[in-house]
Amino acid sequence: MSTTVSPLAPKSYPDMPDIEGVTFATVEAGIKYSGRTDVLLASLVEGTAVAGVFTKSKCSSAPVDWCKEILSNGQARALLVNSGNANAFTGKKGAAAVELSADIVSKAVGCPRHSIYLASTGVIGEPLPAEKFEGVADGLVAAQGQASWLDAAQAIMTTDTYPKLATATVDLDGETVSINGIAKGAGMIAPDMATMLSFVFTDAAIAPGVLQAMLGQNTETSFNAITVDSDTSTSDTVLFFATGAAEKRGVAAIAEVDDPRAEVIRAVLADVMTDLAHQIVRDGEGARKFVEIAVEGAETDQSAKQVALSIANSPLVKTAVAGEDANWGRVVMAVGKAGEPADRDRLAIWFGDVRVAVGGERDPSYSEEAASAVMKEENIPIRVDLGLGTGEAVVWTCDLTKQYVEINGDYRS
Amino acid sequence: MSTTVSPLAPKSYPDMPDIEGVTFATVEAGIKYSGRTDVLLASLVEGTAVAGVFTKSKCSSAPVDWCKEILSNGQARALLVNSGNANAFTGKKGAAAVELSADIVSKAVGCPRHSIYLASTGVIGEPLPAEKFEGVADGLVAAQGQASWLDAAQAIMTTDTYPKLATATVDLDGETVSINGIAKGAGMIAPDMATMLSFVFTDAAIAPGVLQAMLGQNTETSFNAITVDSDTSTSDTVLFFATGAAEKRGVAAIAEVDDPRAEVIRAVLADVMTDLAHQIVRDGEGARKFVEIAVEGAETDQSAKQVALSIANSPLVKTAVAGEDANWGRVVMAVGKAGEPADRDRLAIWFGDVRVAVGGERDPSYSEEAASAVMKEENIPIRVDLGLGTGEAVVWTCDLTKQYVEINGDYRS
Numbered sequence: 144m145s146t147t148v149s150p151l152a153p154k155s156y157p158d159m160p161d162i163e164g165v166t167f168a169t170v171e172a173g174i175k176y177s178g179r180t181d182v183l184l185a186s187l188v189e190g191t192a193v194a195g196v197f198t199k200s201k202c203s204s205a206p207v208d209w210c211k212e213i214l215s216n217g218q219a220r221a222l223l224v225n226s227g228n229a230n231a232f233t234g235k236k237g238a239a240a241v242e243l244s245a246d247i248v249s250k251a252v253g254c255p256r257h258s259i260y261l262a263s264t265g266v267i268g269e270p271l272p273a274e275k276f277e278g279v280a281d282g283l284v285a286a287q288g289q290a291s292w293l294d295a296a297q298a299i300m301t302t303d304t305y306p307k308l309a310t311a312t313v314d315l316d317g318e319t320v321s322i323n324g325i326a327k328g329a330g331m332i333a334p335d336m337a338t339m340l341s342f343v344f345t346d347a348a349i350a351p352g353v354l355q356a357m358l359g360q361n362t363e364t365s366f367n368a369i370t371v372d373s374d375t376s377t378s379d380t381v382l383f384f385a386t387g388a389a390e391k392r393g394v395a396a397i398a399e400v401d402d403p404r405a406e407v408i409r410a411v412l413a414d415v416m417t418d419l420a421h422q423i424v425r426d427g428e429g430a431r432k433f434v435e436i437a438v439e440g441a442e443t444d445q446s447a448k449q450v451a452l453s454i455a456n457s458p459l460v461k462t463a464v465a466g467e468d469a470n471w472g473r474v475v476m477a478v479g480k481a482g483e484p485a486d487r488d489r490l491a492i493w494f495g496d497v498r499v500a501v502g503g504e505r506d507p508s509y510s511e512e513a514a515s516a517v518m519k520e521e522n523i524p525i526r527v528d529l530g531l532g533t534g535e536a537v538v539w540t541c542d543l544t545k546q547y548v549e550i551n552g553d554y555r556s
Numbered sequence: 557m558s559t560t561v562s563p564l565a566p567k568s569y570p571d572m573p574d575i576e577g578v579t580f581a582t583v584e585a586g587i588k589y590s591g592r593t594d595v596l597l598a599s600l601v602e603g604t605a606v607a608g609v610f611t612k613s614k615c616s617s618a619p620v621d622w623c624k625e626i627l628s629n630g631q632a633r634a635l636l637v638n639s640g641n642a643n644a645f646t647g648k649k650g651a652a653a654v655e656l657s658a659d660i661v662s663k664a665v666g667c668p669r670h671s672i673y674l675a676s677t678g679v680i681g682e683p684l685p686a687e688k689f690e691g692v693a694d695g696l697v698a699a700q701g702q703a704s705w706l707d708a709a710q711a712i713m714t715t716d717t718y719p720k721l722a723t724a725t726v727d728l729d730g731e732t733v734s735i736n737g738i739a740k741g742a743g744m745i746a747p748d749m750a751t752m753l754s755f756v757f758t759d760a761a762i763a764p765g766v767l768q769a770m771l772g773q774n775t776e777t778s779f780n781a782i783t784v785d786s787d788t789s790t791s792d793t794v795l796f797f798a799t800g801a802a803e804k805r806g807v808a809a810i811a812e813v814d815d816p817r818a819e820v821i822r823a824v825l826a827d828v829m830t831d832l833a834h835q836i837v838r839d840g841e842g843a844r845k846f847v848e849i850a851v852e853g854a855e856t857d858q859s860a861k862q863v864a865l866s867i868a869n870s871p872l873v874k875t876a877v878a879g880e881d882a883n884w885g886r887v888v889m890a891v892g893k894a895g896e897p898a899d900r901d902r903l904a905i906w907f908g909d910v911r912v913a914v915g916g917e918r919d920p921s922y923s924e925e926a927a928s929a930v931m932k933e934e935n936i937p938i939r940v941d942l943g944l945g946t947g948e949a950v951v952w953t954c955d956l957t958k959q960y961v962e963i964n965g966d967y968r969s
Contacts (some may be wrong), residue, residue, distance in 0.1 A: 201898040231888070465961060473680070475680055504646055
């Protein structure tokens with residue numbers, strides 16, 4: 144938790160409605176940090192369905208392995224999250240720490256171990272002192288409901304400079320159902336998802352398979368469409384919980400993917416997930432600019448995304464943005480190195496509304512002044528038309544500043 | 557050309573022997589820079605064979621397109637190089653500038669256009685004022701031999717802080733033949749080769765096909781095994797010229813790839829190319845540390861190289877090196893994200909001779925003090941054993957410092 148908040152932080156936190164069936168408690172367990180909360184326990188009502196997406200890292204953390212293993216049960220009763228230690232690359236000790244954590248929580252909550260979800264972020268390679276959960280578990284259960292959504296979002300922060308929350312509501316069967324999400328992440332952020340945790344909750348009743356389909360589809364255009372530094376973490380976890388409490392109010396359960404209400408929920412969920420994803424980029428380590436990169440005219444959407452990520456991950460593009468330099472030649476370079484179909488002579492590039500290049504060369508009416516004016520803004524839209532087909536994609540990133548180097552040059556000390 | 561020389565620069569320049577059949581002249585043409593030489597003309601004796609490797613960028617520069625087109629002729633009489641303007645993404649104007657340059661040089665030298673090699677580096681997207689060559693071409697021809705190897709290496713520099721030269725000799729048929737090379741490059745350096753130019757010359761007589769085979773094989777383990785910032789340029793060019801002058805001294809021409817002397821030359825050429833490649837990394841923008849990343853135990857050599865590059869290109873690994881932080885967890889992360897076969901629990905990692913991780917967790921005898929001592933050195937060897945097979949690869953990179961951001965945040969201004 145930094146004392147200096149990112150200049151790109153949202154100006155206020157959203158009002159988060161209650162979601163029946165979810166409560167929170169947080170505590171200072173002293174896992175690594177002192178003087179701040181570092182453990183979150185979310186309690187979930189019986190019958191809560193769950194879906195998850197995880198890092199594709201070959202060196203995934205012990206909690207990720209645990210969650211993947213229990214996900215097929217489809218039911219969740221609790222979520223335990225700690226910050227400060229990722230319990231990643233901790234070998235047998237890591238697996239044992241996860242087992243111990245699940246034991247402690249399942250006893251305290253009174254539910255099967257396979258309905259306890261676990262997430263940890265922080266330093267890699269240091270054994271997690273899971274025995275510390277022993278001393279705080281009963282207290283966390285007793286204190287359920289005392290922590291707000293903001294408290295929950297704060298307890299899971301590591302190098303974040305602000306807590307990340309988003310909410311949306313939707314009418315279903317004449318009733319209002321809510322989707323609330325929290326997230327953490329600031330560095331080691333890239334597809335697929337980097338050191339990023341996000342937990343999203345709804346009171347709608349949705350079957351696990353439907354939940355999983357929604358989550359998977361939306362991840363591609365939200366959490367898997369952001370990059371801070373191209374580094375993908377061992378711990379990335381997005382979980383989506385549906386408590387089903389709205390069923391009592393007459394909102395029938397969504398049991399099938401082709402229920403038309405599933406698409407209604409999915410679209411709203413997409414808004415919440417994209418909002419959270421943007422907040423992560425806006426808290427990118429050292430970020431001073433928020434950059435949207437839209438690629439169109441590619442042979443396929445997938446190809447467009449690869450080109451967009453090549454631009455978004457280019458240190459030279461990112462330092463040019465930091466320097467407010469309309470150096471569009473570096474965008475050309477990043478398109479060229481992407482390894483995707485591209486034809487130099489059909490390429491067009493815009494900074495904001497200013498077309499800077501077209502037909503394989505500098506725009507005939509290029510204005511350095513107009514292009515530079517765009518670069519001075521806080522939000523920088525870069526658009527590339529490859530001129531080949533109808534494939535398109537949008538990704539988001541931030542600039543690369545000296546502060547990024549500073550923050551990451553002495554992270555552990 | 558910076559006024560502050562990289563702290564990783566070689567302490568002295570090598571003594572470069574003459575290579576019969578090659579002469580140089582340089583001039584201040586004012587393409588972009590003032591007060592320094594920015595054009596090099598190398599004159600090559602009739603009968604000089606040539607081979608080349610080029611950027612794989614889809615947005616290759618006009619000079620790269622030109623060289624690729626004429627390469628099948630296999631013969632070279634002159635090489636014209638300018639610094640300050642890359643003549644890349646310059647559309648029809650770029651192609652016209654290349655035609656004009658070749659015309660001017662072919663008239664001045666008195667040789668066919670298709671034996672004139674061209675290379676340009678510098679800013680992308682600005683039309684190259686090739687007409688400036690008109691005024692200097694005859695002077696460059698008249699001054700042939702007045703510029704040294706050092707002068708030649710200096711004229712092709714852009715953001716380089718020092719000129720790059722390497723040399724080696726080898727006994728062939730009882731006579732000494734030489735291989736001399738010069739290179740430029742400091743940023744936008746990555747496989748495949750980034751804003752990197754290198755020109756290597758020998759007096760041995762070697763057929764173009766043999767020359768090309770040698771160059772291609774060596775490029776993979778030299779210029780294609782370095783990365784400063786993962787950004788690949790539109791202009792990368794490596795040319796290898798064999799003047800054949802040694803034939804007069806009784807060194808028979810090498811006409812076939814399976815001539816045993818070809819392997820002798822290739823091995824020495826590899827030393828020269830690797831030396832130049834290292835010098836480019838040591839001049840990496842803002843570099844304070846030279847990092848060698850060796851990956852072994854991969855399923856294939858290619859897989860080992862991908863893992864090594866994932867580590868070498870990770871901003872978090874590179875900033876940790878800058879901060880002298882033995883943060884081996886970030887190496888684990890970079891292995892995990894590489895997308896190559898890896899088994900967390902078979903992984904071992906060394907910083908220098910200090911094994912920091914083994915069997916999926918921190919080394920039982922891990923010493924932070926010993927690992928930190930390695931990080932304080934100027935040269936940082938990182939070794940990873942994936943424990944899967946016999947594939948191996950070595951790549952080289954530098955650290956990521958605030959100076960990199962500074963240099964690239966205002967490059968054009």
